[in-house]
Amino acid sequence: MNKTEVEICNELDEKTYKTVLKNGLEVYICKKKDFKKKIGMFGTKYGSVINEFENIENNEKIKVPDGIAHFLEHKLFEQEGANALDLFSKLGISSNAYTTFDHTVYYFETIDKFNQGLELLIKLVKTPYFTDKNVAKEQGIIAQEIKMYDDDPSFSVYFNTLKAMYSKNPVRIDIAGTVESISHITKEYLYTCYNTFYSPQNMFIVIIGDVDIDKTIEIIEENLRIYEKDYDNKKEIKDVKKFFEEEPKEVTQKEITQKMDIYMPQLCIGYKLDVVKNKEIIKRSIICDIISDLYFSRITPFFEKEYNKGVLSDVVDFDYEGSASFSHVIISAYSTNIEELKKDLAAYLKEIKTKEIDNEMFELVKKKKIGETIKKADNLNVCYRRIIESSLNNYDVYEDVNILNNISKEDIKEFLSLLDEEKQVFSILTQK
């Protein structure tokens, strides 16, 4: 039986158990009573923005091609020529993997083959298999994936915003890299990244569903022992050294435009902010969520006015994105009258910084958030996103609810004051 201490976090009638195993791996189990589906996820705190680091094999600084974290995700989810999706699928289990700026996750979803799924997931993540031939084959598939995104208007207008804000940080480059950059990826690079970032201390396992807690931890430990000979020995925990070229505070360009074979023009406004860490990241993210409702949703006079003018048909998204090396707000919307939208949004963003917050609206938004948080519990996918966020940013799983409840009007005003016009960029996508 597992000796590690187990923390229990509570919300509504749900429990999430957290434990750190002997090898440093964090394990979270969120018990969802009576739900049929079980989700198992194995992730690493390594994503596309980390491309310069100290190689764990020889302690030398190394720079790797853009898009390698994502490439590694494709290649790791494969075994001696068989695609992992297929291996899971043969067991009647569905699976997938994704790469973000700061983490990579492999997961499966099943009804009644949880133990088998968990065993296979651990096996796949623990046994890399890279050859020159399978690397070459993947270059073809990923090139198609990159081109698919190139044709996606929302994706293009979004990445152009990042390009306009950042000059050094790799957040400015497509997570999948470019067709050119991935052509430089070799099996040697893949092993280096794998050995450096797929060590247990840098990883987490998240389980969602109606599973037996003790039994699950037992299976995890049993299977880790197969691949980690020294699992039971005490190890020194070492942080990987990562290097980021210093990112200037200024934006790279104020405005970026692109033309595509589309009908509906799109607009993104970005604000580059000073980097914050840990809990401050989730706090900013919750504040932006409230700002969305308070200033841009369908309950606002702004939306009503723009809708009636025919400028907006759908709400403006107001999102925060942050990690250890970047921090920004991205505001996105579409309109057939993109120039008018740009003008109105710019003026409105100035206006809300000085205007007092309406008490009644603020209370209404808070009430709305209470119900929305409860409704989220019905969606297993939301459950795991919350846990991963907390692991990446080092706070307790359900602390986000406390943060939300304590957000004041002053917090909102203070955040809005950070939206500096000097750090503002516009990305516009129009018809060819």
Added chain:
Amino acid sequence: MINIYKINKEKFKSIYISVNFTMNVNREENSANALLASVLAKSSSKYNSQKEIEKYMASKYGASFDVNVEKYGDLYNIEFLVEGVNKEFLPNKEDITQDLISFLYDIIYNPNIKDGSFDETLVEREKEVILDKIRTKKDDKLRYGVLKMEEIMCQDEGFGMYVYGDEEIIQGITAKKLYDHYNKVINNSYITVIVSGNLKGYDGIEDVIRNKFETKNNSIPYSDLVYNSHKGTEQKKIKETFEESDTSQSVLSMGIRIKNSKIDDFYTLNLYNAILGATPSSKLFQNFREKESLAYTVRSRYYRFKDMIIIFAGIEKENYEKAKKVITKQITDIEEGNISDEEFNAAKESIIADLKEWDDSKIALSKMKISNILINNEKDVSVEDMIEKIKKVSKQDVIQISKNLEVEEIFLLGGGENE
């Protein structure tokens, strides 16, 4: 009489209420429906703007409300829905469900009408919204490749019309005409109400809905609905259609017709589709993507109501001929009985897992219910029965049914380097 179905699962925290108006449509009615749904979602005689509606929803602890439009084969469906938290979980056990039911009733039966007409300004604004939806149809290339194939395969049938309708027809609809159309929809639809979610403490919810809604007593009989009007014609040669597009990737879609199918063939056809291209173990994923590196996205989709299958893939234009060859080979392989036990079992497992998974989603449970009712002569089928029937399908059944399938159409949406 209206049909009310309850799905009670106490693992959920909220309640989803869906009121469906289902009907056959011609080209004009198809467009008018899209506009009507959009107009009804924006005001009622009680809440006369979008802002008022959304504020009301926010005050009900962030309840959601929407009016969706969708197709079940040739049938057009307008769905009015609300979702709110069960009183058990709200501060002071505040019950919002009654209010949400009344709200939905007002949206449907008490619209904002003056002098026998909807508000003109509102209708003109919503026309723009719908026109934009039609004009942006091509912005998502893969989706467009599929939509275009649906259109080609189902010309002059309800399903072949874009759910948001036709530009010219939309432009011609006046606020007055739309109100006439509203009356037609309200009085000539097949009405289904589905309540799914945590119904603990809501034993009487069915009566509440019945008392409220049945005063209108106006569902048409099921027998008036025709969900597949396709008449098979002799088509010997595969037709190819091309369309220019200035993109880096091309989209190929292929339409397969299923001939002489019976309602219970659904299970065998589902399995056929899973083996062909609906899972990562499928022939298309394994060969088209993994072995030949021809695409990142390749999939096949089975249309239960329309007896057809559409294959779609994002490819390099120069690989068009090869892509056709590789797809055709997968289809012939199944016909010739070239299905391994592994492939067959994986397909079966995947379908069964999907069926079981519906149990975790209020929306999926509701959609499955209405889809079964519409296709099965108003008879509901339990998930357990569906699973049993899937289990009984044999490899021989799949091979047998593959002989009733015929590739009719291929569509290529431009892209790639200029030639």
